[in-house]
Amino acid sequence: MFRIDGIDGESIVVDGNWVEKLRAGTSRGRNPADQYSGTQIKEFSRRKKLFGGEKEQLLQVIVGVGTFYSLNVPAERRHEVDALIAELERARERATS
Numbered sequence: 001m002f003r004i005d006g007i008d009g010e011s012i013v014v015d016g017n018w019v020e021k022l023r024a025g026t027s028r029g030r031n032p033a034d035q036y037s038g039t040q041i042k043e044f045s046r047r048k049k050l051f052g053g054e055k056e057q058l059l060q061v062i063v064g065v066g067t068f069y070s071l072n073v074p075a076e077r078r079h080e081v082d083a084l085i086a087e088l089e090r091a092r093e094r095a096t097s
Helices: 075-096
Strands: 002-005 010-015 018-023 026-032 036-047 055-065 067-074
Touching: 002 075, 010 067, 010 075, 018 067, 018 075, 026 067, 036 075, 055 075, 067 075
Parallel strands: none
Antiparallel strands: 002 010, 010 018, 018 026, 036 055, 055 067
16 A cells, blocks of 8 residues: 655555545545556645745646546655656556556
């Protein structure tokens, strides 16, 4: 099982032949891994506080698995995003074999 946690209590879990989106520990969707069609990654920044000048760099990860699951992750955790993509590829291969 592979799990990546994003900001705001959201996660994406790859468990065997399934890909699941969680929000606050509750399932928001679950699709078969063989429906994985790709991942888009967009980098963006946002203010840490409403009127503060300090910004944080984030990655928006959009996973296509029949539907689309989106997750925002701090940019310094790019290696976890790469591991998610590798795990999704492996899960799709296992499911179609």
